[in-house]
């Protein structure tokens with residue numbers, strides 16, 4: 001039976017995202033960390049991995065960004081965007097005033113700082129590997145309370161002290177569903193392409209050159225992040241998300257240009273956008289425009305036109 005590895009244990013937002021990915025034939029396999037979920041796919045222990053990549057409050061999930069840039073390449077075949085509201089779980093009998101420590105994933109803690117300051121300001125905050133791992137920590141007696149996904153209450157014998165916690169009402173987290181490189185998803189007209197590019201070190205204007213390659217082809221950049229290369233200061237990987245599918249000529253053309261200009265370009269997938277909004281593309285950049293222009297150049301080369 002095919003399987004989806006997700007950032008676990010059971011009861012994480014990543015599990016919710018894996019369930020929302022619409023693969024009812026896949027069994028769900030929890031992994032303790034994002035790199036382990038990705039490695040499960042790399043090593044053939046799972047067919048897909050579902051991991052968080054960014055949220056609207058805290059930004060990029062750096063563990064995911066870093067793990068996608070190295071080792072065997074994986075490509076995204078889908079994205080899932082989930083609204084994120086948290087629950088506070090504790091051992092039965094615990095009161096808010098009695099909480100001395102509260103644990104969660106750092107991205108979850110960052111999204112409830114206001115609520116914690118108001119309701120449990122006395123509690124020390126502890127980082128856990130995931131929201132559900134924090135719930136396990138409460139069961140094990142390592143901390144008094146956990147900030148979790150609402151669904152965690154169904155998996156762990158803990159009391160729900162509060163639900164619907166969110167400093168930002170409309171906060172969302174975006175997850176990627178990844179597989180080993182293979183057949184690409186069919187273009188839908190509402191697609192996103194993700195890449196990681198490493199530019200030449202200390203070349204003046206290189207980032208502007210990269211972005212110009214996209215802009216000239218009417219490609220809409222939806223996200224840009226940088227992460228350090230770890231070895232020396234000033235050397236970065238750039239993560240670009242933009243509208244369009246590599247099957248479209250303007251996107252293929254832009255990728256080829258980036259490949260010429262950069263030390264390294266890693267393709268992270270072309271996949272349907274979760275919100276279904278049509279691909280934004282400037283004028284004169286449709287496949288038919290590229291085909292007509294290529295035909296014309298051919299006639300010039302063959303001496304059939306002036």
Ligand SMILES: O=C(O)C(=O)Cc1ccccc1
Nearest residue numbers: 012013014105108130131173
């Ligand atoms: O720990 C989890 O539940 C995750 O899936 C990561 C996460 C943490 C905080 C908000 C959204 C996702």
